[in-house]
Amino acid sequence: MVLLSQELDLAFVVDGTGSMQKSIDTVRKEVNSIARAVRDRFPALCLRVAFVCYRDYNDAAPITSLDFVEFPRSASARSSVTAGGQEGDRVFQDFVAGIKADGGDDDAEDVFSGLEAAAALSWRSANRLLVHIADAPMHGQRYHTFDCTANPKRDAYPEGDKNGRSGADILDRLRRGACVTKYYFAHLNSCTQKMIDTFREECGDPDWIQSDTLSNVSQLPELIVEVCSSTVAGTLATAPVRGLGRSGRREVIRLPISRLVPDxxxxxxxxxxxxxxxxxxxxxxxxxxxxxxxxxxxxxxxxxxxxxxxxxxxxxxxxxxxxxxxxxxxxxxxxxxxxxxxxxxxxxxxxxxxxxxxxxxxxxxxxxxxxxxxxxxxxxxxxxxxxxxxxxxxxxxxxxxxxxxxxxxxxxxxxxxxxxxxxxxxxxxxxxxxxxxxxxxxxxxxxxxxxxxxxxxxxxxxxxxxxxxxxxxxxxxxxxxxxxxxxxxxxxxxxxxxxxxxxxxxxxxxxxxxxxxxxxxxxxxxxxxxxxxxxxxxxxxxxxxxxxxxxxxxxxxxx
Known part of the structure; x- marks a missing residue:
């Protein structure tokens, strides 16, 4: 029997501008240890991993992405190969090794294009986790607290997205279109806090977005293991089992939440x-x-x-x-x-x-x-x-x-x-x-x-x-x-x-x-x-x- 929810699509969405090389290298070096740690908790897990690197509007390579590749369950059972004959984990590491952090003239970045590229990935697993790592917010004063009047170079597009896109629409394409189970954001500094607060307002379900603030990039692997585990665990309680389970994951009718105790x-x-x-x-x-x-x-x-x-x-x-x-x-x-x-x-x-x-x-x-x-x-x-x-x-x-x-x-x-x-x-x-x-x-x-x-x-x-x-x-x-x-x-x-x-x-x-x-x-x-x-x-x-x-x-x- 196969527990259908013992599967996970994990997509990294990473700011690829000049200050982010250490974060990119951490994902490449630690992805196998992350996979092993999650499988220690879920031995039957089928894991697929993707990577999206975004920069800014006018950079030479504004988007670089790798669609999902399957990670082998163990070093001795390397059957998870791509069409080119390589194991998925090696394809992923080779791809990320080729990414060099550069570009980004002003402080804000084209986050929307990164999220759009993530929505277009070939999501298919019962559990779908997006891990977003960035040290800069989206363009537009709606998403940051930069003083663009005193320093226009902080955001060349303070009025918002150059292409007129809506954050609510892009987040809806991830949450409802691609059926992403959870959006996890790793704050590398405080300047992305307003962006995530605004995303929570725009997405229609504040609990869908989870975030942590890192004091050091070295904390990333442990946090990613925990969020992967909690994502899988969150759906296993109603996981369909082939020939066994009685209910599967279905979209539920949402109710408004009030955490206040009534008078x-x-x-x-x-x-x-x-x-x-x-x-x-x-x-x-x-x-x-x-x-x-x-x-x-x-x-x-x-x-x-x-x-x-x-x-x-x-x-x-x-x-x-x-x-x-x-x-x-x-x-x-x-x-x-x-x-x-x-x-x-x-x-x-x-x-x-x-x-x-x-x-x-x-x-x-x-x-x-x-x-x-x-x-x-x-x-x-x-x-x-x-x-x-x-x-x-x-x-x-x-x-x-x-x-x-x-x-x-x-x-x-x-x-x-x-x-x-x-x-x-x-x-x-x-x-x-x-x-x-x-x-x-x-x-x-x-x-x-x-x-x-x-x-x-x-x-x-x-x-x-x-x-x-x-x-x-x-x-x-x-x-x-x-x-x-x-x-x-x-x-x-x-x-x-x-x-x-x-x-x-x-x-x-x-x-x-x-x-x-x-x-x-x-x-x-x-x-x-x-x-x-x-x-x-x-x-x-x-x-x-x-x-x-x-x-x-x-x-x-x-x-």
């Missing part, structure tokens, strides 16, 4: 009915859970009388989630003891309400079905039950592991009259507080190298072994607060029931992708977890293991 005294109350899993965590044992999952039984549900009235923000506060929009909310249900509104308690009753994103090819009715929201809640409850058992076993074995919990989730239905059925459904959970929200891993092998912790790696490995290979909990995200992980929105891989646990269930393929990047640590060893045949061994990954029977792998008699 709840001005928001109206909305009546709701709520449900939750019927047995408390701890009573609903992990052993019973696994038995119910294998038998295909639904989890028991009961009414949740703690939530009967809510207040909810009109707009989501983020767009980062692959499948759902998050909304600030508060539980406005009257106190059970006094019957009075919870105005003094609302600080403790902050919620996040979540609604599915709607692909442009689907209707509201198709997307917002009760079954989908119930399935999402069920996935998180499974993770919650297993996390409680993991914590217990770690304590019993005196393993130095941080505690893991998942926030409790309820299924909510708006009950006020006149509301269409497709507008009624949400999930609700407490607002995560006490730390920076971090995506530690995803459901297809991605590991956040900076923030992933030994406990979380071990937890995912443990869920697979504890369940005898029936399921695995991945896609770990949330906060580390007061020495414990509080998580939300996990994925559950379950090969026996691919029609369960939402479209992020990649079954045995998902488990395989995790083990290909997992190296056991002290927590794994303390819990007695056995290495999987697909795991790296001694710093090297094992060969092509196509399938491992869970009953063979977890035979209790094996060492």
């Amino acid at each position: 709840w005294t001005k928001e109206r109350e909305v009546p709701v009915s709520a449900q939750k899993v019927g047995l408390p965590i701890g009573i609903y044992s992990a052993a019973r859970l696994l038995s119910d999952v294998r038998a295909g039984k639904p989890l028991p549900l009961v009414p949740n009388s703690d939530i009967r009235t809510i207040k909810i923000a009109a707009q989501p506060f983020a767009s980062d989630g692959v499948t759902r929009w998050p909304f600030y909310a508060v539980n406005a249900t009257p106190s059970a003891s006094t019957g009075s509104p919870r105005s003094q308690q609302q600080q403790q009753q902050q919620l996040v309400m979540k609604r599915f994103k709607r692909p442009s090819c689907k209707t509201e009715v198709q997307v917002h079905r009760r079954e989908r929201y119930l399935e999402q809640m069920e996935t998180q409850v499974v993770a919650e039950v297993l996390a409680a058992e993991f914590n217990t076993q770690a304590r019993l074995k005196n393993v130095q592991a941080k505690e893991i919990s998942f926030v409790p989730v309820s299924l909510l239905r708006v009950t006020e009259s006149g509301c269409p059925e497709e507008k009624r459904w949400f999930t609700a959970e407490p607002l995560l507080q006490g730390g920076a929200f971090t995506r530690f891993s995803n459901n297809a092998g991605y590991v956040n190298a900076n923030d992933y912790r030994a406990t979380l790696q071990a937890f995912t490995h443990w869920t697979h072994q504890f369940s005898d290979g029936v399921l695995m909990v991945t896609d770990l995200q949330g906060v580390l607060a007061d020495g414990r992980f509080v998580l939300t929105d996990p994925a559950v891989h379950c090969g026996e029931h691919l029609d369960r646990f939402t479209s992020t269930n990649l079954g045995e393929e998902g488990a395989k992708l995790f083990f290909q990047t997992h190296e056991c640590n002290g927590v794994c060893k303390g819990l007695g977890l056995r290495p999987h045949p697909l795991q790296p061994s001694g710093g090297h990954r094992l060969g092509m293991v196509t399938s491992v029977g869970a009953d063979r792998y977890y035979d209790k008699a094996s060492p």
